[in-house]
Amino acid sequence: MPERQIAPVISRLEEFEQNLPGYLGSHSKLAILLDYDGTLAPIADNPSQTKMDDELENLLHKLAKHPQIFLSVISGRGLKDVQAHVNIEGVTYAGNHGLEIEYPDGSRHDYELPADVKRNYTAMVEELRQRLEKNGAWVEDKRVSLTYHYRDTPVELKDDQKQLAIEICERHGFRANLAHEAIEAKPPVNWNKGEAALYILNGKFGNAWAKEVLVVFAGDDTTDEDAMRVLQGLGLSFRIAADAQTQTFADFRLPKQDLMTDLFKWIASVYLS
16 A cells, blocks of 8 residues: 655755666666656746746756657646647646646547536636635636635735635535645546556557656656655655645655756656766
């Protein structure tokens, strides 16, 4: 059974190879699965303002073109939103925590929600907007999941608004996950970033992928833990977290988001050199 741990930390480029000597091989197939917000791009006050670092983006473009590398971005954002922000050809994109998946050839897989869940979703969005779109907080409606953002809410009001948002989401039957100054409301179905990661890997490489493909996953919040859990022992996961006491299913902790550039440099040193 997968277990959470206080993961060993990697805090500079040299430590990737020191901790993982020989893990990568230029002749091995490599699947890189990544979150976007807080992982590929630093968290911004408004989701529309996020942007990848130029060096990281350049490395990602090069890695995506390598014939031995498969790249997928699995985000809580809506599908078109994450595609617009990453904007790299040849990538398999998954939005809404994997409920929407689009492949490089334009084909899709959409998880069909039950009718009652759809009705509850509409009612939840309405109630959140009527009661809690105030004091700088707002609802990001992504059609099948939503994010309640309260980053700009005055400190003395945040707790009450956050707790009420959780209560409303759960009363409508949705799962409320804490994110960065936000609540992620996900539908009550057995589908998350972990299920999406397995679906994507099985579809691309077949059911025996774990014997044939190296896997690297990186993410920064609780929704990414679903992927880290299912990949534990089958691939390599990195959790971006400043807190040294973070309990995670990941193999390693990266204390800062900008270490993602070093992660890609480590991969590039093997596959692009």
